[in-house]
Amino acid sequence: MRLNVLTQYLTYQLYHALTLLDALMQNRGSGDVHDFRIAIRRVRSVTALFLSGSVPFPSELKAAVKSTNPIRELDVLIESLKSKRYPKTCRTLSLLRGRHADAAFSPEFKTQTLNAIRNHYDTLCDADPDISSTHLIDTVERYYASALSDYGRICPETSQKELHRLRVRFKNARYGLEFLASSQLREEHRKIAECKKIQNRLGRVQDAYNQVEWLKKVYKRSPSSETAELLRERKKELKALKAASRSA
Template sequence: MKPHKLTQFLLYQLYHARVLLHSNNGKEEQIHEFRVTLRSIRSLVKLFLNDVTPFPKILKTAMQETNSIRELDVLINTLKRSQYPKLFKHLKKLRKQSVKTLFTPQYHTKTLLLIEEYSYLISQYEPDFISEILIQKVLTHYQHCLDSYLALESNATPKMLHQLRIEFKDARYGFEFLEISDLHQCSEVIAHCKELQNMLGSIQDTVNQIDLLKKIYLEFPSPEVKELLKKQKKVLQKLKETTQSELSVSI
């Protein structure tokens, strides 16, 4: 019997994650795609299978261990090498060290085994959802996200905004699954989820970058880092004002 579309999709994503990890060479695109693949699996499991085959906490931890590398990549991509030559060089060196420290043979072996074990678990469970139920589950979650967004106060904390961003991300991955599986056309609502994700997450992303720069300044106290920290703090203040204004309009 042909596996359920949800099972097929999850097994393919898990296989793709294994391939990405097995061939990992430390490049930004590869690490980012590995993270996105695991995150999409986690979102779909939360939406459809959380009660029967929850996403393993230990696999979530393995994914989170790549966070620091991702933050470095984001920071490097925002810099002009000509404007911050010394900092750029330091960040490249720091990233190289971080990749070498994390992606050891032990990490690869452990994480590949975790993915294989979870793939087996997923393959043993056959969901009984008809297409209409899958669609309804995603639509219900999306409506919950919209209701939560409209209920936000203009002084909502970055943590609250970030949490709602994650909820919209779950909805987006759910809609992407429905569209790829030819169950429901969702291109417009996917775009809307991405738009709200970016707005809700911009403050937390900037907070993360400021925290990272503060840590870097402790070991590399250069004028370039100090200047960039000052700029990022101004960006954060402007983002807070813009977000508060947008939330006030939406209420």
């Protein structure tokens, strides 16, 4: 019996995450970390849209993604820097990234994540929810419209916590729209592009905040005029991005 289009999509993403896990454990590259996180987050977002009450997302996979947060934040910061201008800071950040990768990508991480992916794959196949294409499309479209409506109400008083929550909503909407498009249920390229644009706009604030926090740690650990200069620059950028995000 052919699996429902939703089950096909989710199990494919889990299989993709499984193939990425081996690469992740072997070379720990920033691209592998990013792709693995996206595959798992796609499953989490699409599950939240359609199956939150029947097939919950595994806590083990949620923990696996969370454990890679510091690594991804450091990758984004390192990739934003020119090593010739900030050689000492880049070296310190790279060493810090290596220590976090050593701690995160342990044999236990691989075993637990591997088992969680396989178990959830089987759970989804066994459940194979019978959801119509019309319901799948309507659910995503309503979610996207609701996120856009909330985005239109951003004002100078909107808190950073609310902006972050809204960013997550657009990430969920984007993954839902990508599901519709890849499953050939509806052409959604324009809306996907809009989600990416808004998600990136809101994400710049969180990225800048994370970078300031990491640079504070680096400066405390290994003070230098180079890191101090960079920290001042990133604080100014964060202030400007906060103001821009509330006037969008």
